[in-house]
Amino acid sequence: MSSEPRILSIANAKGGVGKSVVSIMLATALAKEKNKKIIILDCDSQGSITDMYETEKEVYGEEYVPLIEVEEITARKVQTFIRRFGGDYDYIFIDVPRMTDKKKDNSTVMLLYNCDSILVPIVGNEVDVLSSFDFLTLLEEAKNDKQDMDEPLSYYGFINRRNQRKSNEEAEEAMKKEGMKMFTNSLPDLKIFTRPSFYTSILDTAEGERRFRDFYEEFKKKFKIK
Numbered sequence: 001m002s003s004e005p006r007i008l009s010i011a012n013a014k015g016g017v018g019k020s021v022v023s024i025m026l027a028t029a030l031a032k033e034k035n036k037k038i039i040i041l042d043c044d045s046q047g048s049i050t051d052m053y054e055t056e057k058e059v060y061g062e063e064y065v066p067l068i069e070v071e072e073i074t075a076r077k078v079q080t081f082i083r084r085f086g087g088d089y090d091y092i093f094i095d096v097p098r099m100t101d102k103k104k105d106n107s108t109v110m111l112l113y114n115c116d117s118i119l120v121p122i123v124g125n126e127v128d129v130l131s132s133f134d135f136l137t138l139l140e141e142a143k144n145d146k147q148d149m150d151e152p153l154s155y156y157g158f159i160n161r162r163n164q165r166k167s168n169e170e171a172e173e174a175m176k177k178e179g180m181k182m183f184t185n186s187l188p189d190l191k192i193f194t195r196p197s198f199y200t201s202i203l204d205t206a207e208g209e210r211r212f213r214d215f216y217e218e219f220k221k222k223f224k225i226k
């Protein structure tokens with residue numbers, strides 16, 4: 001492989017909205033369906049992705065060959081990693097930590113500048129949406145800065161856990177009004193997420209097939225993933 005990898009992130013300034021689980025599900029679905037070489041760079045010191053990945057390996061035992069790779073790495077080292085090893089991968093997903101303060105979290109902001117596609121999970125109540133507004137401003141800035149350098153950045157929002165909170169519908173309206181392009185498909189609360197080994201098999205289970213497939217198809221279409 002010699003061409004440049006596509007770099008994606010499932011990101012939001014807000015914590016606990018599903019960034020990590022959605023990253024690992026989409027990365028794995030893509031690896032499985034398209035037989036692509038994919039790595040997730042786990043830049044969150046909580047190591048959620050790394051934990052899920054290790055659990056998966058334990059559940060399946062020693063002979064199990066994971067469909068994707070995961071690397072725990074600090075934000076500051078990401079650019080060097082991409083420069084040196086990016087050519088080995090078709091897709092690199094970056095799991096970006098939540099942000100407390102845009103200025104303080106400058107290295108996190110810079111992670112977003114590495115991406116060409118960003119998907120923003122939104123779980124709504126008034127306060128959540130307010131921080132997503134700020135995040136939208138940040139994305140728009142990144143998009144403009146990158147455009148100046150002929151590097152496109154596209155981003156979309158989607159409602160996560162739609163059936164859990166009624167306020168999610170208000171969140172969707174509010175985000176659209178602010179100019180956020182939203183996925184038509186959302187993700188409901190999936191029972192499958194509570195299983196330790198959910199993501200490898202997400203598209204093979206009845207629930208995954210039914211609820212995740214449309215979202216996954218839209219993800220590929222909107223981000224032009226062939």
Ligand SMILES: Nc1ncnc2c1ncn2[C@@H]1O[C@H](COP(=O)(O)OP(=O)(O)OP(=O)(O)O)[C@@H](O)[C@H]1O
Pocket residue numbers: 014015016017018019020021022044046048097098160161187188189190191193194
């Ligand atoms: N669609 C969903 N259905 C069921 N559970 C979900 C869904 N999305 C997220 N969750 C659950 O919500 C919790 C938070 O998800 P996750 O850790 O992916 O969020 P995060 O945005 O990465 O959080 P952090 O900011 O801490 O990194 C997890 O327990 C996850 O299983």
Ligand SMILES: [Mg+2]
Pocket residue numbers: 019020021044048
């Ligand atoms: Mg996370």
